[in-house]
Amino acid sequence: MKKLIILIICIFQIDQTVLSAQCFEDRHSTNWFDGWVSCSVSASPNPALKSGHWILYDLTALYKISSLRIWNTNDPQHLDWGTSKLHISYSEDSIIWKNVGDITLEKASGSNTYEGSDWIPLDIPKAKYILLTSKESFGGSCHGIAEVNFQAEKVKINTASKDELSIPKPLSLVLTPNPFSQLLRLNIQDAIPGNYILNVHNSIGDLVDFRKVSVQSGEESLEVDARSWPAGSYVFTLTNDKMQVRIVGIKMTPQ
Structure with missing residues (x-):
């Protein structure tokens, strides 16, 4: 039986690094710092995208991802920092990238009852790294999102290969x-x-x-x-x- 896993990723500091934080089921706080915010562009890990406002997720293992759900920036004073157009890329090794394309997001309500987007269908057969690039905000000088959930199934891999070099497990x-x-x-x-x-x-x-x-x-x-x-x-x-x-x-x- 296939088992679906919901990967819940909350972000809470102004940085390109993803860290764990407290999550509220289906709802998101109105704090601007309870999320990811980028106010200056930097070179993208995906060479095809050049510089931009982006955040990179390391899922630590390979997953088949069928959908995602996003909470936009929900601070009432900075709703225009929310992302209106988001580009999705993925990679198995962070070197070779494939592009899913752009999706359109709605502006957050600024209320503590805000429940984010509906589940958005995706077809990512195998990925360890997910790169989200904010291409447009709602007019603000910064770009951000508050929380991302992925609906995913862990990929099983047979690592045995006679052609590969032997890799001792402890090294x-x-x-x-x-x-x-x-x-x-x-x-x-x-x-x-x-x-x-x-x-x-x-x-x-x-x-x-x-x-x-x-x-x-x-x-x-x-x-x-x-x-x-x-x-x-x-x-x-x-x-x-x-x-x-x-x-x-x-x-x-x-x-």
Whole structure:
């Protein structure tokens, strides 16, 4: 039996980072800070969209998404910050993007009984990342939304492949911070001691960083200077002759 999951994502700070917050079932508060607001454009993770007002959701796993529901900015003093035209993109790896298209949203009521939009049908077969771009507001200088729900089914994946490099389960890479804007730290954890190669590629496959890494005790920490990198998504790949692991990082425009 297929099981549908409702992913409830509440956003509460002026940032491109999605965090968890308290949700009210079907209703939304009238606080302007209880949501996402963008007052300046930044380069989009989707190269086809260039710069704009956007927010990126990392669902942490692959989902088939059948519909979404949106609550617009509901502060009575800033209803014009609400999004009237929203573009939806999705990706499995934050590198290759597919576009769903634009949807039109209604302005919020400014009341604490505001219940958002009806469920909007979507056909997203497999996505880990959802990119929402506000193309038009209701005349305000900022763009925002308050809350998003996705109706989704988790995708089962067979990861076994004889053609792929063997990836030991404990080996991992951790980027801090992620998203990043200038300097970042790459932490290699639970690695087999030995020599590794680190490659960093941008969203179109260009190599932006290459270095040899010697891991002595199973853990290593590297500082990476990303100040000269354009905003967008980057793939960090660590390999040796027996194993490989990847992680995706997002470069933000410094505020």
